Amino acid sequence: MGTVISVTSGKGGTGKTTVSGGIGSSLASLGHRTLCIDCDMGMRNLDLVLGISDVSLMSFEDVLSERVSLDAGAVRHPDIENLFFLTAPSAIPSDHIDSGKMKAFLEKVREDFEYCIIDGPAGIGSGFRLACENADMAIIVANGDGMSLRNGQRTTTELIKLGVTNVRLVLNRVRRRFMHQIRANADDMIDTVGAQLLGVIPESRAIMKAGCTETPIVLVEEKNAKEPFLRIARRITGERVLLDRMFR
């Protein structure tokens, strides 16, 4: 049975889509059959981050409404083996999607894939509920600032209300020297959000460049850019992987 992982944050712009694409493509490159689903109905971008915006794509709503089968609808990534993708419908609001159908759809996904990464929207409204309520694990993406940490804390509370208890934290865009200057540390951030740390991703020009050039993170040359995502993917599969030396 596969594992459904929803990526969320509360606050916009923390790097949910970057992290979804990075973890999804890393799991696939480790040999796991992985489906990435864009569930940010208003601001879909995961196709860009995965470098497949020019490919003809089906939406998860096409599959959920049985206009197409999961097998035919999930597009295989042209350059990354084991990676499949379903985009978000462009013209249907999240509260028009039947939650029972979403649950049944994700049951089918669990039968066909080892991992499913759902890229959720900002906020804690209907889109958040749709993206997260059936998750086996939720990943909160926060940056080191007080606003995203507070929003992360609120998101943890909302996830628990939805019945999602396996909640993990990814600290993204971390600048070690800056953290040191403001006397911030990862322990305090973990305490604020109230979720166990899954990984730390540094602020990186190479990660930003990958986003701008529509290059999947696992295909970039810079080891420093892709390594943090691979570490997180390996932790998800149950491997014990130490935090990057920079953040220990």
Ligand SMILES: Nc1ncnc2c1ncn2[C@@H]1O[C@H](COP(=O)(O)OP(=O)(O)O)[C@@H](O)[C@H]1O
């Ligand atoms: N670790 C990082 N280092 C540098 N830039 C990043 C990093 N993570 C995300 N970004 C950039 O931040 C912007 C917002 O990221 P995105 O993934 O779209 O956030 P969200 O999905 O939460 O709105 C993008 O331009 C992306 O390239």
Ligand SMILES: [Mg+2]
């Ligand atoms: Mg996004």
